[in-house]
Amino acid sequence: MECHKIQRELSAYLDQEVPSFTKKKIEKHLDGCYECRLKYExxxxxxxxxxxxxxxxxxxxFTDKVICKIEEENAIYNLSLEDWLSSLFVNNKLITIAMLIISFLGAISLAFIANELQLFTLGTILYHLFSSSYFVSDKLIQLYPELMLYLQSALVVSILSFIVVIQRFKKRDDS
Structure with missing residues (x-):
């Protein structure tokens, strides 16, 4: 055996975890090699x-604490989307308030956009956005690109708010 192989096996040799054949080879090598004997010592x-x-x-x-921590971690990862969103809004009221403010500002901005665009009223903007004609919707977005961003953010906030409201009704019914 070479020195680097012997030195890798020294820890296992000290712990008596090597087979007898390997043990004899290590002992024989240690008798003849000063460097490996020094490492062994x-x-x-x-x-x-x-x-x-x-x-x-x-x-x-200690064991009980570790098991509780593991169960808490597993509970977090096993939440459904609805439960996760509900806990997010209930536990983070600041986020909920910020989202409501953003959606309110988006609605106000949308009203200003509708008033500033002389070609479109709010009804025609919504009609063109939800119609099947991509050309008209694309033309509208080209005229005012921030419009789609406001509409999308308002839609996301509305959906999340709807999920939270449904979750709260479910919890109230279960109680």
């Missing part, structure tokens, strides 16, 4: 010093 001294330290005991409820 250093490792042996280190293991001896580590064995002099007291083992650190765990608290009696």
């Amino acid at each position: 250093e490792l042996s001294a280190l293991v001896g010093n580590l064995n002099n330290y007291q083992s650190i005991g765990l608290s009696n409820d």
Whole structure:
């Protein structure tokens, strides 16, 4: 065996985890190789010093705490989308308020957009956006590109708010 192979096996040799055939080869090599014997003595001294330290005991409820943490993590990852969104809004009221303010500002901006565009009224804007004619919708977006962003954000906020309201009604019915 070469020196680097012997040195890789020294820890297992000290722990008596090597087969007897390998053990004999290591011992034979250590008898003839000063460098490997020096590494063995250093490792042996280190293991001896580590064995002099007291083992650190765990608290009696350590296992229970670890299991509870794991269950909490699993519960977070196993939430349905509806439960996750509901907990997001209930636990983060600041986010909910910010989303409501953004949707309110979006609605106000949409009203201003409808008043500023002389070619379109709010009804025709919505008609063109939801009609099957891509040309008219694209033309509208080219005229005022922020319009689609406002509409999309208002739609997302409305859907999320709807989900939260439904979730709260379900919780109220279950109680």
